[in-house]
Amino acid sequence: MCAKFRGIPAIIYSSLWRRQIFGKLEKDFPEKTKFAVYITDQPPAVLIKINNGNFEMEKLEEVKEISEIENIDCDGYFVAPQSYAFGGPVALQKGIKEGKVKMKNEAIIFSILLRIMT
Amino acid sequence: MTKVQKMSALERIITVLDGKIPDRVPSFILGGDCDFVYRFMNSPYKLTEEDMKQLEDDKVSFMIPFIHAIVAKFSPSDIFSGGLDAKIDMCWSTMGGGFIQVSFTEQVLLNTGATFDVVVKEDGIPHNWFTGPALLKKEYIEEYWEKEKELKPNPATFRNLSKIRKTMLEKYDIVVSQGIAGPFENCVFGIGHANFARFARKEPSFLQQHIDFQWETFEEPSLKLLMNQKPDVVMCGDDYGFNAGLQMNVKNWRKFIKPKLAEYVKYAHDADAKFVIHSCGNIGEIFPDFVEIGIDGVESLKPKNNELRMYREKYPEIALIGAVDDSEMLKYESPEFIRNYIREDIQILGKKGGYIPGPTNFLLDQPPENIVALFKGIQDYGKIY
Numbered sequence: 001m002c003a004k005f006r007g008i009p010a011i012i013y014s015s016l017w018r019r020q021i022f023g024k025l026e027k028d029f030p031e032k033t034k035f036a037v038y039i040t041d042q043p044p045a046v047l048i049k050i051n052n053g054n055f056e057m058e059k060l061e062e063v064k065e066i067s068e069i070e071n072i073d074c075d076g077y078f079v080a081p082q083s084y085a086f087g088g089p090v091a092l093q094k095g096i097k098e099g100k101v102k103m104k105n106e107a108i109i110f111s112i113l114l115r116i117m118t
Numbered sequence: 119m120t121k122v123q124k125m126s127a128l129e130r131i132i133t134v135l136d137g138k139i140p141d142r143v144p145s146f147i148l149g150g151d152c153d154f155v156y157r158f159m160n161s162p163y164k165l166t167e168e169d170m171k172q173l174e175d176d177k178v179s180f181m182i183p184f185i186h187a188i189v190a191k192f193s194p195s196d197i198f199s200g201g202l203d204a205k206i207d208m209c210w211s212t213m214g215g216g217f218i219q220v221s222f223t224e225q226v227l228l229n230t231g232a233t234f235d236v237v238v239k240e241d242g243i244p245h246n247w248f249t250g251p252a253l254l255k256k257e258y259i260e261e262y263w264e265k266e267k268e269l270k271p272n273p274a275t276f277r278n279l280s281k282i283r284k285t286m287l288e289k290y291d292i293v294v295s296q297g298i299a300g301p302f303e304n305c306v307f308g309i310g311h312a313n314f315a316r317f318a319r320k321e322p323s324f325l326q327q328h329i330d331f332q333w334e335t336f337e338e339p340s341l342k343l344l345m346n347q348k349p350d351v352v353m354c355g356d357d358y359g360f361n362a363g364l365q366m367n368v369k370n371w372r373k374f375i376k377p378k379l380a381e382y383v384k385y386a387h388d389a390d391a392k393f394v395i396h397s398c399g400n401i402g403e404i405f406p407d408f409v410e411i412g413i414d415g416v417e418s419l420k421p422k423n424n425e426l427r428m429y430r431e432k433y434p435e436i437a438l439i440g441a442v443d444d445s446e447m448l449k450y451e452s453p454e455f456i457r458n459y460i461r462e463d464i465q466i467l468g469k470k471g472g473y474i475p476g477p478t479n480f481l482l483d484q485p486p487e488n489i490v491a492l493f494k495g496i497q498d499y500g501k502i503y
Contacts, residue, residue: 013236018182021156082226
């Protein structure tokens with residue numbers, strides 16, 4: 001099977017797609033945003049751009065290590081293994097302590113992810 | 119002859135589920151997946167900016183696959199100014215559970231113990247997939263039982279269901295039937311059909327223990343939370359059939375599933391709600407059991423797999439819901455063909471009440487014009503009483 005995206009990137013895509021198809025993306029995401037998500041046990045990382053009621057998601061095949069996400073030009077990023085990403089606030093805090101969950105611009109990323117998941 | 123006054127959608131649906139004759143034949147839709155939403159929103163029937171404003175002001179749900187916003191668009195213009203005048207009387211929404219994590223797989227599991235995936239294919243349309251059972255060994259099932267606390271249902275999600283239902287009924291005269299997954303799906307999605315058959319044969323007490331665990335941990339608590347919200351119609355999904363018959367030996371269905379299904383029905387009836395079961399496939403073998411436990415309606419009923427005329431004659435207590443072929447007719451035939459079909463279909467299956475036609479399952483890749491033709495046909499030709 002040929003899939004553009006699977007797993008958590010596909011869940012994010014699906015949520016943005018639903019808003020876009022119903023013309024709600026600009027209202028829910030009025031600001032121009034560019035952020036990266038790297039689910040470390042579901043590579044590759046993806047870069048998501050939201051602008052003016054549209055979104056694009058592209059694979060970042062060049063990102064092989066967590067540290068390499070730092071090189072990506074974006075407003076924020078979220079890096080976590082799948083189990084931590086699904087585990088809620090407690091799992092995320094645990095992951096941050098263990099160094100398995102990393103974020104850049106936490107406030108922005110949390111705000112975006114919260115809107116995506118609701 | 120007394121002329122029947124125009125009923126509300128709720129009166130119409132309840133009248134049919136009560137086995138009485140309504141003012142006209144009502145209609146039903148289960149929902150539609152992203153593929154259908156894509157087709158609909160790129161068709162002449164799509165939601166306009168004005169529609170969107172009204173739907174958002176009314177706080178109508180845009181969730182897929184229940185597509186209440188699109189269902190509302192089918193309303194007559196006196197209800198919704200941009201409506202398609204092809205009224206849908208009843209739709210559906212249901213609650214899933216949360217996620218759990220276990221030691222024997224890296225994958226996050228659904229509350230049933232099933233694996234899932236969301237996939238975006240090359241055409242850019244997302245799809246949600248059940249990808250198989252994860253509780254494939256006895257020790258995996260036993261570890262799952264240790265997750266009891268994480269499997270408890272969240273009351274907030276049921277309160278949200280209530281808001282969705284009231285909005286659709288009060289603003290759009292559409293009944294939202296609501297429910298949870300049934301006992302068979304909850305069981306086999308986690309342990310798989312092969313394990314169900316194996317345990318039923320070799321270790322029936324272990325299978326019963328698993329079914330009882332799911333009932334006590336999240337099925338019964340979910341039913342309590344659901345009924346606290348006072349839905350008018352409860353519809354639970356539990357696919358028992360495939361094209362040629364049941365997915366399991368009928369003795370096993372009666373031994374392991376029927377008692378739990380009867381509890382579901384009792385919860386609904388004790389709260390003065392009607393109970394409808396959604397089950398795909400050929401399920402004629404258990405229609406007498408449905409009568410016995412008091413089920414008010416059966417939904418899906420693909421006509422090629424089910425003897426619909428016989429069901430109507432032999433089991434008049436049970437309303438037939440769905441029963442319009444969506445895998446071939448609604449996909450490949452013309453709107454004119456579909457209008458002619460539903461006119462004849464209503465005359466045959468609906469003449470004594472007891473029929474709520476609609477697509478048998480979630481809409482997928484059917485042309486939107488065919489779906490509009492179907493519901494307009496039910497609205498136009500349903501006035502037979």
